[in-house]
Amino acid sequence: MPLHTAILIQREDGAPYSPDFGDVYHSSDGGLAQARAVFLAGNRLPQRWAGRRLFSLLETGFGIGINFLATWQAWRGDAARCQRLHYFSVEKHPLTAADLASCHARLPEVAPLAAELQARWPQALPGWHRLAFDGGRVVLTLLFADITEALPEIDAGFDAFYLDGFAPARNPQMWSAEVFRECARLAAPQATLATYTAARAVRDGLAAAHFRCERLPGFGHKRHRLVAEFRPPHWHRSAVAAAPVPPETPVLVIGAGMAGAAVAENLARRGHPVTVLDAGAGPATGASGLPAALFHPHLSPDDAVLSRLVRSGLLLALRRWPALGPLPGAGDGLAWPAADSGEESSMRETVERLGFPADYLCFLERDALRQRCGLPVAHGGCWFGGSGWLDPRALIRAQLAASGITPRYGARVERLKSGNGVWQAFTAGDDLLASAPLAVLANSHDAARLAPGLCDLRLIRGQMSIVGCAAPPLHSAIAGRTAVIALDCGLAVGSTFAEEDLQPAPRAEDRARNLAALRSLWPETPLQDRAGASADFVGFRAATRDHLPLIGALPDLAAVRAQGLHWRGKPVTKLPRQPGLFGAFAYGSRGLAWASLAAEIIGCHVDGEPLPLEHGLAAAVDPARFVARALGKGIVP
Ligand SMILES: Cc1cc2nc3c(=O)[nH]c(=O)nc-3n(C[C@H](O)[C@H](O)[C@H](O)COP(=O)(O)OP(=O)(O)OC[C@H]3O[C@@H](n4cnc5c(N)ncnc54)[C@H](O)[C@@H]3O)c2cc1C
Ligand SMILES: C[S@@+](CC[C@H](N)C(=O)[O-])C[C@H]1O[C@@H](n2cnc3c(N)ncnc32)[C@H](O)[C@@H]1O
Structure with missing residues (x-):
């Protein structure tokens, strides 16, 4: 390997x-x-x-x-x-x-x-x-x-x-x-x-x-x-990329979070006029409004699909972000201490087995890891060079600025309608908000409402705590059971992970849970916890059952249904699509890893260019995969 x-x-x-x-x-x-x-x-x-x-x-x-x-x-x-x-x-x-x-x-x-x-x-x-x-x-x-x-x-x-x-x-x-x-x-x-x-x-x-x-x-x-x-025989089917749309075809992007801003920036760079609509009062009012987000590889002993996808997304993002100018954050390494000695030895084995370059991933024994991250961690663990954290709000602002787009805020899309090659977005009062030949759903869990029947999305509440701390000795961000990031305003710690919990306001008991997790990592934390839970951030992650996002052209469910089980057993990528409609959502806990990759995938689909990732990985995030799986079980979705 x-x-x-x-x-x-x-x-x-x-x-x-x-x-x-x-x-x-x-x-x-x-x-x-x-x-x-x-x-x-x-x-x-x-x-x-x-x-x-x-x-x-x-x-x-x-x-x-x-x-x-x-x-x-x-x-x-x-x-x-x-x-x-x-x-x-x-x-x-x-x-x-x-x-x-x-x-x-x-x-x-x-x-x-x-x-x-x-x-x-x-x-x-x-x-x-x-x-x-x-x-x-x-x-x-x-x-x-x-x-x-x-x-x-x-x-x-x-x-x-x-x-x-x-x-x-x-x-x-x-x-x-x-x-x-x-x-x-x-x-x-x-x-x-x-x-x-x-x-x-x-x-x-x-x-x-x-x-x-x-x-x-x-x-x-x-x-x-x-x-x-x-010179193929007459029966040979040429490998022709999907017909691209004409250059400068306008695009409607719904959502101005990590997903929407990255898609908008990519398409604008390709020369497409882009309109961004967002229900919020400004950019990043959803899950992307968190003050700091980590980015790092996912590890598995067999370098599984999720690990390869995250690597693909991360490497693409790391090449793209510098073009946006300086962003608040740090990308010079991240520590993932093992939670116990069992995890420590399996991490050591995985790192050895993968054999990745040491400046990307290495295993560090406890003292070396302590030195790198600055905290008295109890076990050794992984060191991800080139990983770190950034402020997603600043990233989104930079992407929108780079593309010269000012989103329309307070513009909630209640309904999408297509006709004559155009997608139209309407308000709850049935007023037309905007229209374009191409539309991208980048509105997180609400995408499943605008394009029903594709999959079930889970909503997972997360609370990240911001706590005062006297001169934290942290040299790098920490990931693992709990994330710890040193910000100017204190430490960002967390986050909680709770399904079917729709409470938008921060809770004191969730903050207490985050602080307990911090103390188990760093027992002597010199906390100055004056602000209380009001300082915390709460957001809702949207996730699929297979933990992978939905990225690409959305399937045409009406066409699939009309043909019963005709598409059963066919490769997912062959399922019929709704012309001009794309999705980039369900990023779960990995918005930073998916956003640039999704934007490039959609940009390539739109312009008829070769995708940036392996067929098997593109199929793994294909928005039609749940439909294909249902058909595989003999169910017409
Ligand atoms: C506590 C917490 C910690 C996290 N930590 C990390 C981390 O360390 N690293 C990481 O990579 N990820 C992390 N995540 C996940 C990350 O925040 C998400 O994956 C990412 O923000 C999703 O981006 P998005 O653009 O899809 O969704 P959102 O940011 O939610 O954006 C969706 C946008 O769509 C708009 N919208 C919705 N419906 C409509 C509509 N009908 N019409 C118009 N606009 C609409 C909303 O207003 C919103 O602005 C964390 C999440 C949480 C909650
Ligand atoms: C003649 S060199 C290519 C020179 C190159 N085109 C250039 O412009 O510099 C052949 C290359 O094929 C690569 N190669 C050999 N076996 C391979 C394999 N099984 N799969 C992929 N690459 C292979 C070698 O590592 C080597 O870099």
């Missing part, structure tokens, strides 16, 4: 070499020249992307990123470039940041681009990493996984393929019939492919997958290389 970074040797002739594969990363006749001659020219680039709104490329083997840098450089220099370039690349053994930098030092021609790539180079964590360059017009998605696992998880159409594994004889996994079949599945109409090799097995394998190959003179000392066109 852990990723193994590449072992790389710089050969005397300047070509980086992999001792594990017994091959060089690029031709000794020049990496950039090879990229241009073999991969770009072999796919007739830049000509083929000219004037396109979107052009998508898939590479097998990211390596040093020379092909990417050459492609990005060509895109930058091309006056007729496509508006958005999506570059997907699969890599099982990412380079360490130091090796990447030392290889790039030999590429002065692309130095500024290489510097940007190095600055954003992800930690060696399994999964997908989406990096945006040039204001999001060049999007690099790095799939850190084995090729055989990575390709089946992609759900998109690609216009061009770069096949760049090590030599087929030394790296057969990268040239298998399965890989070629996957390329065919992922090929958009008129897709092309290029590779530096003309090995017989590769030619035959590609031909069997309906790529019509041509052998051309090779680059440098190579005799031949291959270019190919995808």
Whole structure:
């Protein structure tokens, strides 16, 4: 399960070499020249992307990123470039940041681009990493996984393929019939492919997958290389991304909490005019109004779906937030002390088993953890580097400011109606509030009322206490049985977790519970508890039964019902959808982890772009999953 970074040797002739594969990363006749001659020219680039709104490329083997840098450089220099370039690349053994930098030092021609790539180079964590360059017009998605696992998880159409594994004889996994079949599945109409090799097995394998190959003179000392066109038989169904809406299609976002503000910011950045409606008197009047919220990974020994999703969301958010300017909070580490010695040893085992980079996650024995977090914790536990807390109210304000949107407050949507390709939002008095061809429900548990029948949402009351404390020695935020965060106004402690409790006002007994939890972590807390419960924050989390949010296009229940059990057993992603209606809600206790990911998923759905996460993870948050599960049990929802 852990990723193994590449072992790389710089050969005397300047070509980086992999001792594990017994091959060089690029031709000794020049990496950039090879990229241009073999991969770009072999796919007739830049000509083929000219004037396109979107052009998508898939590479097998990211390596040093020379092909990417050459492609990005060509895109930058091309006056007729496509508006958005999506570059997907699969890599099982990412380079360490130091090796990447030392290889790039030999590429002065692309130095500024290489510097940007190095600055954003992800930690060696399994999964997908989406990096945006040039204001999001060049999007690099790095799939850190084995090729055989990575390709089946992609759900998109690609216009061009770069096949760049090590030599087929030394790296057969990268040239298998399965890989070629996957390329065919992922090929958009008129897709092309290029590779530096003309090995017989590769030619035959590609031909069997309906790529019509041509052998051309090779680059440098190579005799031949291959270019190919995808020529599928008539029955082949091309992998075409869902038809995007026209650019600048207006969008209505309902809700100005963490969910709505992130969606609005993403769509506005993509050029869509966005109207935000919120029932409250200002932004963040719901659960997102808490004074401080933690963000950190979720851990499970088998790196389960929830853990992978949270990681995906967190990494995306951590790349997005800095663009919003300084936000109140801290992201330089968070401690999760074990509650007892049993939990301590299972944490130790899990951390060891996952083998993640230590600057992302490590296990610290009690004294080391005490030193890091500043509290006299009773047990060792996890240290999450790069995790921490932030003030969600400030985040939401920054997102709205960045997108230039002033939400309409006091605008409660009582009813949504669609007709003639437009979604209309009405008040309780049946006055039209706003309308747009696209609508996003980001109004937490109330979304289930506006779009009934999708799922049951649980409401979970939470009370976070703000307590005075003389000079707390806290060096980092603490998570676990109770969260502790040092704010200017005191310590934020909590939170309680109570289902079916609709009391909106803070309660003294809940505050007492939070303080007791704090004392069990830190018996000698020098509390100055003058304010009492009135200082506390109360909010309501909306959660599903499977603890995952609903993110994506909302299913068309009328269409499903009309066809009885027709959709039973079909993949959830294939269920019919309501045109132009999306959801981003049920974030439970993880608003910060879901919000940026949800916004990018919805942005990609709207613009017909490849999603930022694996098919299996997208299906896990698909708003149609409860409908699909009901059908699976023979129940028409
Ligand atoms: C005590 C507590 C502690 C928490 N701690 C953390 C934490 O440490 N880390 C973390 O990541 N998450 C935490 N959470 C969870 C997090 O707060 C939520 O997941 C997140 O705020 C949900 O955001 P949202 O935008 O979906 O919902 P909300 O913030 O509730 O926003 C929904 C918005 O929709 C509006 N609205 C509702 N209905 C309508 C309508 N019909 N028309 C118009 N507008 C409407 C509301 O006015 C509201 O502004 C905590 C939650 C609580 C309660
Ligand atoms: C020739 S190098 C790629 C060079 C790269 N395209 C560039 O521009 O720098 C081949 C890459 O394939 C990767 N690779 C090898 N086997 C793999 C596998 N099974 N799955 C995914 N990547 C693999 C290697 O780690 C290596 O980085």
